[in-house]
Amino acid sequence: MSDSAAQIVRFSRLDETTVADWERIEELERPFIAATADRVLSHLAALKADGPLSMEVGRYEHSLQTATRAFHDGQSEEMIVAGLFHDIGDLLAPHDHGEIAATVLKPFVTPMTYWVVRLHPIFQGYFFFDKIGHDRNAREKFRGHSAFESTALFCERYDQVAFDIHYPNLPLETFEPMVRRVFAREPWKLWGDTARPID
Numbered sequence: 001m002s003d004s005a006a007q008i009v010r011f012s013r014l015d016e017t018t019v020a021d022w023e024r025i026e027e028l029e030r031p032f033i034a035a036t037a038d039r040v041l042s043h044l045a046a047l048k049a050d051g052p053l054s055m056e057v058g059r060y061e062h063s064l065q066t067a068t069r070a071f072h073d074g075q076s077e078e079m080i081v082a083g084l085f086h087d088i089g090d091l092l093a094p095h096d097h098g099e100i101a102a103t104v105l106k107p108f109v110t111p112m113t114y115w116v117v118r119l120h121p122i123f124q125g126y127f128f129f130d131k132i133g134h135d136r137n138a139r140e141k142f143r144g145h146s147a148f149e150s151t152a153l154f155c156e157r158y159d160q161v162a163f164d165i166h167y168p169n170l171p172l173e174t175f176e177p178m179v180r181r182v183f184a185r186e187p188w189k190l191w192g193d194t195a196r197p198i199d
Helices: 003-007 019-034 036-050 059-072 077-085 097-108 111-127 138-142 148-159 172-183
Strands: none
Touching: 036 059, 036 077, 036 172, 059 077, 059 148, 059 172, 077 097, 077 111, 077 148, 077 172, 097 111, 097 172, 111 138, 111 148, 138 148
16 A cells, blocks of 8 residues: 555545544645645646637737736736636636636635626626627626626726737736735635625
8 A cells, every 4th residue: 555545534425534534634635725826827827728719819818918907007916816817717618707717716815806707707798798799788787786896997907908919918927926825815714704705
């Protein structure tokens, strides 16, 4: 039996586990949890392979440009990281990518930032939905929500303008320390006791 196999906590049912089992599981999974930022950055890099399928600026460059614009505008580190990762859901869920990206960020960001990322595809539609037969004012059903203005600003200043092939994007290395700090936060701390999203 290998050393790693000897360390594994063995059980067949969750209701058979003990407090000691869970303490051991937590200890063994600590390195995996600590590498979350690495895995998310790898997923971001996968957007490079997606490339410019139909637009001059591909998803990876668009993500860098969104984060760069937020950085130059003096946004918070959290919002810059949100800009970097707002489209990482495109590879797995192109029709609901905001939900995927928001879920990845959710335990480490404020409810406001989570909401911005989750709803940005609808708010982004304000700038082009009328050109594809949809209601560009679909975002209006959220007017009055505490995150409405932040989401509208994110889309107007950082997201919808981030398709400029000539824009000088900052390199990913600029953002990596920010990413590591955000994903090193204590999960859910910014959500308080409820850990519930704002509707």
